[in-house]
Amino acid sequence: xxxxxxxxxxxxxxxxxxxxxxSLLKPEAAVYATVSFTRGMEFISFLRQxxxxxxxxxxxxxxxxxxxxxxxxxxxxxxxxxxxxxNQTERSMMLQxxxxxxxxxxxxxxxxxxxxxxxxxxxxxxISFSREAKEIMGRPSKAGLNEVASITKREKQILExxxxxxxxxxxxxELFLSPxxxxxxxxxxxxxxxxxxxxxxxxxxxxxxxL
Amino acid sequence: xxxxxxxxxxxxxxxxxxxxxxSLLKPEAAVYATVSFTRGMEFISFLRQxxxxxxxxxxxxxxxxxxxxxxxxxxxxxxxxxxxxxNQTERSMMLQxxxxxxxxxxxxxxxxxxxxxxxxxxxxxxISFSREAKEIMGRPSKAGLNEVASITKREKQILExxxxxxxxxxxxxELFLSPxxxxxxxxxxxxxxxxxxxxxxxxxxxxxxxL
DNA sequence: TTAAAAATACCTAACTATAGGTATAAAAAA
DNA sequence: TTTTTTATACCTATAGTTAGGTATTTTTAA
Numbered sequence: 001x002x003x004x005x006x007x008x009x010x011x012x013x014x015x016x017x018x019x020x021x022x023s024l025l026k027p028e029a030a031v032y033a034t035v036s037f038t039r040g041m042e043f044i045s046f047l048r049q050x051x052x053x054x055x056x057x058x059x060x061x062x063x064x065x066x067x068x069x070x071x072x073x074x075x076x077x078x079x080x081x082x083x084x085x086x087n088q089t090e091r092s093m094m095l096q097x098x099x100x101x102x103x104x105x106x107x108x109x110x111x112x113x114x115x116x117x118x119x120x121x122x123x124x125x126x127i128s129f130s131r132e133a134k135e136i137m138g139r140p141s142k143a144g145l146n147e148v149a150s151i152t153k154r155e156k157q158i159l160e161x162x163x164x165x166x167x168x169x170x171x172x173x174e175l176f177l178s179p180x181x182x183x184x185x186x187x188x189x190x191x192x193x194x195x196x197x198x199x200x201x202x203x204x205x206x207x208x209x210x211l
Numbered sequence: 212x213x214x215x216x217x218x219x220x221x222x223x224x225x226x227x228x229x230x231x232x233x234s235l236l237k238p239e240a241a242v243y244a245t246v247s248f249t250r251g252m253e254f255i256s257f258l259r260q261x262x263x264x265x266x267x268x269x270x271x272x273x274x275x276x277x278x279x280x281x282x283x284x285x286x287x288x289x290x291x292x293x294x295x296x297x298n299q300t301e302r303s304m305m306l307q308x309x310x311x312x313x314x315x316x317x318x319x320x321x322x323x324x325x326x327x328x329x330x331x332x333x334x335x336x337x338i339s340f341s342r343e344a345k346e347i348m349g350r351p352s353k354a355g356l357n358e359v360a361s362i363t364k365r366e367k368q369i370l371e372x373x374x375x376x377x378x379x380x381x382x383x384x385e386l387f388l389s390p391x392x393x394x395x396x397x398x399x400x401x402x403x404x405x406x407x408x409x410x411x412x413x414x415x416x417x418x419x420x421x422l
Numbered sequence: 423t424t425a426a427a428a429a430t431a432c433c434t435a436a437c438t439a440t441a442g443g444t445a446t447a448a449a450a451a452a
Numbered sequence: 453t454t455t456t457t458t459a460t461a462c463c464t465a466t467a468g469t470t471a472g473g474t475a476t477t478t479t480t481a482a
Contacts, residue, residue, distance in 0.1 A: 014320045016326075020228055024230055110225075163411075163414045198410050199375075199409050203376075
């Protein structure tokens with residue numbers, strides 16, 4: 001049962017993306033063997049019983065979040081290389097993937113050449129990005145290295161009420177707090193998200209899937 | 212120079228989607244010949260000099276909007292069948308495509324079988340949707356029959372700037388308008404969405420996929 | 423070629439949010 | 453058990469939004 005090819009697993013819920021990736025990898029069929037999954041949990045079962053050298057992992061799967069799946073993969077098999085794959089161009093998503101153990105991030109508009117290059121780089125232990133992803137990562141970050149704003153329970157609660165268009169006063173009444181306290185929480189949210197008003201705050205929260 | 216195969220053009224800016232579609236169509240290679248483009252305008256040039264039976268058109272292209280491109284295709288060559296192709300699950304987008312002359316709409320998670328079925332149906336003059344797209348179209352819309360609040364171009368523009376956290380004054384400067392005018396537009400938006408402040412407005416817009 | 427819709431612009435007053443602080447008690451983590 | 457984080461609350465002033473109007477011009481559709 002010895003396998004001398006490099007095993008690449010593709011996890012994506014779009015059959016046409018799977019086909020596309022397989023097709024792009026076909027010229028290297030002598031080196032790479034591919035296997036594909038449309039659900040994260042299916043892959044996890046597979047991984048428990050098989051060796052996988054590299055995973056091309058779509059971030060937005062129907063069953064589990066890409067971030068969680070990536071962590072799980074690295075937990076089960078630390079030597080398996082994970083490359084994130086997504087249409088989402090948010091820095092924060094890329095950073096979260098890296099923190100979860102991914103070796104790089106490809107946007108779905110990756111060119112065939114880039115794809116092969118990134119796979120090779122990643123297999124050699126490098127961190128690798130597709131052209132556009134690199135560009136996004138290279139942009140100076142507003143938030144330095146802390147990426148995603150981590151908010152407290154109270155802040156989350158207030159964020160949700162703000163999203164309902166409630167005023168500081170209304171939120172204070174609802175939560176039995178002083179309006180001044182609610183105001184402080186809102187100010188802290190603005191700081192954490194590095195935005196200057198509620199409108200921007202909400203959009204940032206939506207982008208980071210907090211709302 | 213006679214061509215007896217059915218010519219299918221694929222327009223998508225993601226090489227891997229193009230590969231995927233070609234690969235899915237390969238079993239029918241005796242019937243279908245494919246040609247692909249990553250930019251809308253490239254295809255328009257092609258279409259002016261060649262016959263194309265069916266177009267698989269990605270809605271979100273870098274150069275032009277899918278809606279506009281669809282209209283243009285039907286103007287140049289009314290007999291060419293257009294099938295919209297997208298990740299976007301908004302009803303309104305699907306409706307707009309149909310109004311622009313498309314014969315159907317496929318979500319990118321379409322299965323290989325569905326893809327072939329939809330292509331055949333469309334070539335036979337039917338309106339055709341992928342499974343999930345059909346489901347979305349079949350859902351009762353929450354806004355009665357007028358569904359999504361219809362907003363004007365100017366309002367959309369202002370909505371986007373509001374989402375960036377810009378103030379009335381800043382928007383006015385940017386659009387060379389009086390702040391009073393911008394304010395009026397914002398007030399009209401609040402009315403149309405039946406909300407009372409910008410925060411609610413933005414969340415409603417996000418829900419209706421206008422942002 | 424009209425009628426309707428969209429875009430423009432104005433007014434006033436009341437209300438609400440934002441900037442830039444400080445400070446203390448209660449939970450949670452180290 | 454000490455340190456850090458979270459949650460609480462306050463102050464002053466300025467900036468910006470919202471409510472409730474009216475009104476003209478320019479486009480678009482019938």
